[in-house]
Amino acid sequence: MGLAFGKLFSRLFAKKEMRILMVGLDAAGKTTILYKLKLGEIVTTIPTIGFNVETVEYKNISFTVWDVGGQDKIRPLWRHYFQNTQGLIFVVDSNDRDRVVEARDELHRMLNEDELRDAVLLVFANKQDLPNAMNAAEITDKLGLHSLRQRHWYIQSTCATTGEGLYEGLDWLSSNIASKMGLAFGKLFSRLFAKKEMRILMVGLDAAGKTTILYKLKLGEIVTTIPTIGFNVETVEYKNISFTVWDVGGQDKIRPLWRHYFQNTQGLIFVVDSNDRDRVVEARDELHRMLNEDELRDAVLLVFANKQDLPNAMNAAEITDKLGLHSLRQRHWYIQSTCATTGEGLYEGLDWLSSNIASKA
Secondary structure, eight states, rough: OOHHHHHHHTTSSSEEEEEEEEEEEESSSSSHHHHHHHHSSOOOOOOOOEEEEEEEEETTTEEEEEEEESTTTTTGGGGGGOOTOOOOEEEEEEGGGGGGGHHHHHHHHHTTTGGGGTTTEEEEEEEETSSSSOOOOHHHTTTGGGGTTTTTEEEEEEEEETTTTTEEEEHHHHHHHHHHHHHHHHHHHTTTOOOOOEEEEOOOOOTTSSSHHHHHHHHSOOOOOOOOOSSSEEEEEETTTEEEEEEEEEEEGGGGGGGGOEEEEEEEEEEETTTTTTGGGHHHHHHHHHHTGGGGGGGGGEEEEEETTTTTOOOOOHHHTTTGGGGGGOOOOOEEEETTTTBBBBHHHHHHHHHHHHOOO
């Protein structure tokens, strides 16, 4: 829907301009990233005492990027650059294990500032070319990113010197800032489009908790379930959106039938039993097999890391890693910790799903 409107308004909004603030500890690679994006080459840098500011043109978007020095004495000055920031790029030296806690503390201190409450967050896990670099899943965990429930965030593995990952990060940044702009336009058009309807497919291995989730959303209560042989379908009303949710049986003999439900699916909910370590590889293989299907190429992906109430449950960062989610470069995805029996995390997942489907629509 939004892309069609984009054509309609292209004369009025020929080029989008976005204000981006790039920060991080000293020596994380911020200035190298800035000039790799700006000039396409590596420049010799010295520690940034004040700031560098450049305009980076990419895909009809003009990013004004402020690269602010990261030395500890300078960090109190970061707040002077917060105003009107739409996107925050936080650069982490993935090889600097000694200071990752310091990086986490600086990041969360910033995100608590009122002027950044609406900014989307992109984390560049930089220096991935170094042999002892932490991977994106490890940095996600160490930075406490999964605790950012109300924040649109994404982590991208990068190597500033080669440019690897930088433009994938800009793609995410631009689409998510644009989606927030789109939500603002949504209010303007709300009288014309009073209710949105979205088709959601919910799958996962058997006993992951799919049917419990469906009826917790539909009825607000726990229902006694038996293994789903075919499917359950219900309409869930939430925040002026009507989700038609297809809950399809997950037993191995039934999984080949999943493809019959793919057509016109806008959002895919993949439910994982966080306590089932023995079958997480099986879950990963089924997920990636599905995502390779042409009919799901445009569907956004929400992973429910379910059964978080169990004492030995894997956390969201561990499941992210085991499912290989960071390899999904061309897919909008998000992982949400949930407990189907209490309802914890379910509506946060629907919030993400609705805003991301709306931005693609």
